[in-house]
Amino acid sequence: MLNFRSIRWKIAALVAAVAIVLSALDLWLIPDRTARASEAELRERAGILATMLKEPIGVAMDLEQPPDTFPDTLRTAMTDPLVSWVSVYDAKGARIAAIGAVQAPGSPAGAQGGDDGSVVVSEAPIRSRSGDRQLGTLAVGLRSDRIAQRRADARRTIALQSAGIMLLGLGLAWVISARMTRSMAHIKEAADRIARGDVSARLSLRISGDELGDMASAFERMNTQLRELQETASRVAGGDFTCKITGDGELFAAFRAMVASLQELATRIGNTSSEVASAAAGMFSSVREQETTANQQNAALEEIRRTVEALTASADHIAKDAATVHEMAQRSLVSVQRTAKQTRFVSTHSDRIGEILSLIQSIADKSDLLALNAALEGTKAGEVGRGFSLVAAEMRRLSEHVMDSVRDIRKLVADMHAASHASVLATEDGIKLARDTAAAAAKISDAVDHQREGTARVKTAIVDIVGAVNDTLTSSADATRSAESLLQLSHALKATAKTFRVKPAGAKREGPAPAIDEADADEEPG
Structure with a gap:
């Protein structure tokens, strides 16, 4: 697939453009110059003919020969195939003789004005033999079609030459650009390898004496320096900071500064790794103790919480029992009050019964008397x-029976009255006891409510404390894991620091230095 954006096509296009411009300039300038040269040649030729003819014509005119004799003299000029016409004009500008294939102009001004590109006119003044006066003018007209032919021939020649030069230039440009593109392709391949990070092998570029050769040489030097940097970077990556970095430039200076900084950093890491490990071990032990204390506090608070929950449950039962007792006392009070009322009603009716019995006894006494x-x-x-x-x-027996019954009823009523009185007293005591019981149950319920509220507040406080302790435990666990991770990282840091090789303090020679030897950190507790 053709790549028209390649440098080969660009060079070919440049050469073609230059050739086209030069050919256009040649086609524009050279044919016109050739035409002007041909026209000047024709004018010179016509001038020579006019000069040759004006002498005999001048003699004839000076001798005042008739113009009919002039054509014989003028006919000698017609032997030139380019002569179109020859004409003689008197001093006044009138044509007095003419010969030619075409009609000559009627005046010298017409002859000059007739120079329209088809005929080239040249005039020569005819003077007397003494030269003191001008007898007339001789004009010669030459065909100019030769000028157009020469212009066309020049254009054709220039076009062929331009085409040949263009083809030759394109061929040379193609060959030169092919060489350049091959060199640039090698340089591009080398640049791609360097861009991919492959600087391990030599580039093997063709070094020529031109700018591409200078570029290839610069790439070779750059690849060599990058390869040295890669080898140095590999040694530095392996922990060897004793390698010597050669080379000039900001990159090598920055790399040397980086290695020096890494060496100083490795030394600092080695010096501080044991301190970090010791501090991490102490922090780990302290955090473990805090975690143990927090666990004990959490267990104690959990026991207190369960006790408070048991107290809360007992208070709830007591409150329920007190409410039940209060309700039963209220119902007993109502029942006792109802009983007292009935007892008072019975006592009242027993008095009425006594009165009725007195009346019945009176009636019985009277009946007995009757x-x-x-x-x-x-x-x-x-x-x-x-x-x-x-x-x-x-009737007397009946009256006696009635009086006996009245006496029995009186005795029963008296007993019932006494029992009612005793019942009223007992009922009043029961009412007082029920009221006291209800009041005591209400006080117990209030006390239990206050105790339950206090217990609830204590429970809430304990729950908050337990939550705080759990948060403390979580934080302690996180801190323990962090301390353990820090301790492990400090040991790993110390082990990593041992792999670095740095120059001893004050060392002047290049070479490997002994590895950093730091004291072991404290053992991890637990």
């Missing part, structure tokens, strides 16, 4: 009143 009187009257009546006496006797 029955006694009726019995007496029946006895008095004899046989007639015997039935009435029997009725009176029954």
Whole structure:
């Protein structure tokens, strides 16, 4: 695939452009110069003919010969194939004789004005033999088609020469550019290898005496210096800071400064690695102790939290029991009050029953007295009143039974009244006891509520403390891991520092120095 952007095509295009410009200039300038040279040649030729003819024509005109004799003299000029016409004009400018293939102009001014490119006109003045006066003018016109032919021939020749020169130039440019592109391709390949970081081998570039050779030589030197830098960098990467860096320039100076800084850094690392390990071990031990203390505090707080939760549960049970007792006391108070009310109602009705019994006893006494009187009257009546006496006797028995029942009822009512009075007293004591019980249950409930609130606050505080302790434990664990990692890194740093080889302090010679020997760090606790 053709790459028209390559330098070969650019050089070829440049050569072609130069050749085209030069050919255009030649085609523009040389044919015109050739035409002007041909025109000057024709004018010179016509002038020579006019000079040759003006002498005999002048003699004839000086002798005042008739113009009819002039054509014989003028006909000698027609032997030149380029002569188009020959004409003689008198002193006034009138044509007096002419000969030629075309009609000659009627005046010298017309002859000069007729120079339109097809005829080249040359005039010669005709003077008298004494030379004191001008007898006329002789004009010769030559065909100028030869000028156009020469111009065309010149253009064709220049075009062929330009084409040949262009082809030759393109060939030379192609060959030269091919050599340049091959050299530049080798340089590009070398630059690509250097860009990929491959500076391990020589480039083997062709060194010529031109600028490309100078560039190749510069690439060779650059590759050599980069290879030396790579070897030095490999030794530095392996921990050898004793290598000597040669070369000039800012890059090598910066590399030497970098190696010196790395050497100083390695020395500092070796000097501080043991201190870092010791400090890390101490910090690790301290953090472990803090973690142990925090674990103990966490266990104690967890036990306190469980105790507080048990107290809270007990307080909840006590509060529930107190609420139950208070409710039962309230119900007992209501029941006792209802019983007292019923007892008072019974006592009141027992008094009413006593009154009724007194009335019944009074009626029974009167009935007994009436029955006694009726019995007496029946006895008095004899046989007639015997039935009435029997009725009176029954009434007396009934009255006696009624009085006996009244006495029994009175006794029962008295007992019931006494029992009601005792029940009222007991009910009042029960009411007082129920009220005292309800008040005590309310006080217990309030106390339990206060205790529960206090226990809840204590529990919340303990939970916060436990959370803080857990955060402390987490931080301690993180700190422990960090301290352990720091301790491991310090040991690794110390081991890495031992691999570096640096120049001893005050050393003047190049060469490997003994490895850094630092004291071992304290052993990791636990």
